[in-house]
Amino acid sequence: MPKRSDAKAEMITAAAKLFRAHGYEGVGIAELLTASGAPRGSLYFHFPGGKEEIAAEAILRAGEFISSRLQGLAERVKDPKGYIDRAFAAWGEELSASDFQNGCAVALIALEMAERSPRLRDAAAEAFALWEKEFAIAARAWGMREGDAVSFASAMLGAIEGAIALARTKRSIQPFQSAALAMNALAETLIAKSQ
Numbered sequence: 001m002p003k004r005s006d007a008k009a010e011m012i013t014a015a016a017k018l019f020r021a022h023g024y025e026g027v028g029i030a031e032l033l034t035a036s037g038a039p040r041g042s043l044y045f046h047f048p049g050g051k052e053e054i055a056a057e058a059i060l061r062a063g064e065f066i067s068s069r070l071q072g073l074a075e076r077v078k079d080p081k082g083y084i085d086r087a088f089a090a091w092g093e094e095l096s097a098s099d100f101q102n103g104c105a106v107a108l109i110a111l112e113m114a115e116r117s118p119r120l121r122d123a124a125a126e127a128f129a130l131w132e133k134e135f136a137i138a139a140r141a142w143g144m145r146e147g148d149a150v151s152f153a154s155a156m157l158g159a160i161e162g163a164i165a166l167a168r169t170k171r172s173i174q175p176f177q178s179a180a181l182a183m184n185a186l187a188e189t190l191i192a193k194s195q
Contacts, residue, residue: 007036007038007042007046008046008047010036010037010038011032011036011038011042011043011046011047011054012054012057012058012061013036013061014032014035014036014037015027015032015035015036015054015055015057015058016058016061016062016105017035017102018031018032018035019055019058019105019108019109020101020102020103020104020105020108021098021101021102021103023108023109023111023112024051024055024108024109024112024113024120025112027051029043029050029051032051032054049119052117052119052120053119055109055113055120055123056119056120056123058105059105059106059109059120059123059124059126059127060123060126060127062104062105062106062127063106063123063126063127063128063130063131064127064130066127066130066131067130067131067133067134069090070087070131070134070135070138071134073086073087073090073138074134074137074138074141078141079142080138080139080142080184080187080188080191081184081187083138084156084180084183084184084187085180085184087156087160087180088159088160088163088176088177088179088180088183089176089180091160091163091164091176092163092167092173092176092177093173095164095167095168095173095176096167096173100167100168100171101168103164103165103168104161104164106124106127106128107124107161107164107165109124110124110125110128128157131153131157132150132153132154132156132157133153134153135152135153135156135157136149136150136152136153139152139153139187139190142187142191143191143194143195144187144190144191144194145190145193145194148190148193148194149190151190152183152186152187152190155183155186156183159179159182159183160179162175162179163175163176163178163179
């Protein structure tokens with residue numbers, strides 16, 4: 001039997017997986033409990049705020065996880081084209097491996113719940129800010145000016161989220177390839193502008 005802290009972590013992990021595939025409204029408490037293997041009482045013990053609280057935790061966990069992956073990518077791949085191509089390829093490979101079922105839990109929940117739940121909107125904003133921060137750090141390392149690096153980071157995030165939506169709809173990784181081409185062109189232009 002898992003320890004209490006393990007049970008909480010397992011519930012967050014299970015929730016994140018379900019939200020990636022079905023969004024917030026598409027996941028019920030019973031599904032969360034089944035996927036995590038937790039008894040009903042433990043959900044409310046660890047998350048007194050119920051589904052909204054576990055969704056906020058899942059969003060923040062996803063934000064931190066992707067942020068750490070982006071840090072690792074920047075450490076391994078120093079050139080802009082390699083970084084951009086690898087980032088889009090990684091998202092495309094992961095989505096394709098799930099048979100185009102697993103989108104972005106952060107974006108799905110933000111789209112569904114931003115107007116109805118300030119807590120979930122704020123959690124999504126925090127997760128997105130972590131990713132934009134990592135993209136901006138990489139862009140500055142390539143020589144972009146501060147304002148351009150921030151703009152690039154926002155465009156990169158938008159391109160990734162848009163590619164996820166299109167890829168799920170088309171059931172193809174082609175949108176990731178197109179988005180990578182566009183972001184490479186933008187990076188090249190902004191780097192040249194900074195020199």
